[in-house]
Amino acid sequence: MAIIETSEDHLTADEIFTKARAVLPSIALATIYRNLSQLTKAGRIRRITMQRGPDRFDKTLARHEHLICTECGALSDAYLGDLQEFLSAKAGVTILDYEINMRYICQQCRQKRRK
Ligand SMILES: [Zn+2]
Ligand SMILES: [Zn+2]
Known part of the structure; x- marks a missing residue:
């Protein structure tokens, strides 16, 4: 799906x-899902599973993790490299896949706080 x-x-x-819907007015939500x-x-x-709010979808397949602002919920990408081997060694099992959501306060929200 190009969109x-x-x-x-x-x-x-x-x-x-x-x-x-802006492109295909007749499209149904079920089709999207x-x-x-x-x-x-x-x-x-x-698919990014969010702690609060609905899941989000990411078309960037290059291995990256997510930073989530605890104030406004903004999501940004963090490139940490491939941690599969590291995590497998730590966990003592072979990790097939992982998802890391790191919480922080984004720059915009930090600026807002300062005011
Ligand atoms: Zn924020
Ligand atoms: Zn992303």
Whole structure:
């Protein structure tokens, strides 16, 4: 689905639906959900499980983790390299996949706090 694979941000299914509807007014939300799970299974996008709020979808497949602002919920990418071997060694088992969500306070929110 081109809309997902060309989007810049980490969008939720609802946001993708809104974008898709602008191009294809007749598209159904169920179609979006189906496409998202197909693309996720096929490894063409990544699903990010959010602690608060709906899951987000990421078309950047290069190994990266996420920084989540605890104040505004903004999500940004953090490139830490491939930690699979490191995590496997630490855990004593072979890790097949992992997802790291790091929480912090983004620069914008830090600036807001200072005021
Ligand atoms: Zn923030
Ligand atoms: Zn990302």
